Amino acid sequence: MRNRRRRARTALTVVLAAVLGVAGCDTLGGASPAPKGGKASRPVPVWDSSPSSIAAVGDSITRGFDACTVLSDCPEVSWATGTNTRVDSLAVRLLGRTGAAERSWNYAVTGARMTDLPGQMAHAVTRKPQLVTVMAGANDACRTTTSAMTSVAEFRASFEKAMSTLREALPKTQVYVASVPNLKRLWSEGRTSPLGKQVWKLGICPSMLGDADDLTSAATLRRDTVQQRVRAYNKVLAEVCAKDERCRFDGNAVFDYRFGTGQLSRWDWFHPSTDGQARLAAIAYRTVTAKEPVS
Template sequence: MRGESLRSRGGPGRARTVFAAVTAAVLAGTGVLTGCTSSDSASSDSSTEAARPSPRPTPVWDRSPSSVAAVGDSITRGFDACGVLADCPEVSWATGTDRAVRSLAYRLLDGPPAELLAEKTWNFSETGARMADLPAQMARAAQHEPELVTVLAGANDACRNSTERMTPVDSFRSSFEASLRRLRAGAPKAQVYVSSVPDLKRLWSAGRGNPLGRQVWKLGICASMLGDSQDDSKAAGARRDLVYERVVAYNGALRDVCAKDKRCRYDGGEVFAVRFSGKQLSPWDWFHPSKNGQGRLAEIAYRNVTAARPPA
């Protein structure tokens, strides 16, 4: 977020039972021709049916995907986590190789060597990206047919120079719908894990007390929320509330669109609810996640991806 931004079971089993019964009846009527008695036939079919296990439906959500692609914005690029005003994808919560962060991919693949992890992961996120940029990122991800795609985007749609320039909710929703269509066109069975947009107002509250952070914010980072960070006037509060409400609406759109896709899982607003501490924020801008913060995001994602049920 740099500049204006920071980015069924009875059916088959019952059918076989009925078929077996009909077959037994036919064989009973033709026993003289086949050399079998009706009781022998019925007994044979019955024992065969009892020995044959009923098939179990394959679960739609695979809790242990073996390849991960990431799309989104600067958070997933690890911006400002390793150095000032620089991407650091090796610490990305989604696909990073840094052992201290233990990214989602690192945890899913049980801590493989960096070389192997790199063969199973792709990071197409871009610093400054908004939801309108996601369809193109999804199309690139689909080319690799990943088993899981992570999504963390939307902060930049609210982080603008002014609240008037924030992305309308309907446009945000349409872009996310288009993103899923692009993915499904190339990778119809890929699972999608969607992170909620962080609470930008809470980040402002956590970082406003740091002198260095305040100076960096003056460069234009998320001005709609961070501008005039020490201004406690009614007008400034109303501006921040507008940004907060827009992020809440974005998360509602992510939840609703994801719910229509059987291979999509939303985090239930968990990232939005995180109270990032000072050590979880970048020491250079006090807004983006630090390595520790990236690890926190990875922890949340891993728990939700591997859970038997999606978050409430």
């Protein structure tokens, strides 16, 4: 009888040890002990939809060029970091108006191409932002001729370098990447304005907007070539971003947005107006706050 009781106690001890061992495993399957109180820790989500600071890099669109006055930047209406009430920028939506003024920084430069992005990113990381917004590529397609456009390989290399610059300094900072706008739609909308076409003759995006009323096969081929290059750039942005678990591409939302003349600057019929900036801000906010990345 004593032997049977001893064997029973031994078996019970083994069972309890096994049960306690399982209870002590963490939520990721490791062997760490359970926290005090008996509650297992929950894994921290990779994507935070409410970052506390934002830095923006890119080109004239993010600088609000020609949105307020002719031939001038207007960062206060920037879709990314502006504080203008008519835009309700991404920074305002995420940080509040005071937070946007104090904890968002705009390092975009009018005229910048993708090759300039690594340098801008190097400046941005000094602020240690929790979110970086990227909108670049239009100037890579907007060249004097189609042959002068940035090659897809060079575009990819520059974007990868910019991402590496960020990751080396800030491995956990999140990135929102906007697609390159649809330049061909911009041509089709803007050419309805006689004033717009006159302004385009000054040299705005000649690869797409030059000879706006020319509908010959050569002109059509030129515009289609630019359009194909923009699509290729967007494919690069999507692919590079997909390799980083803390990067979200907009799923071509900016490219696909069917903007009209009301979203274009009344001075150059190319850059976004204040209303256009507001539409870009809304697209960015939806992407950043979505429960899952855009497929």
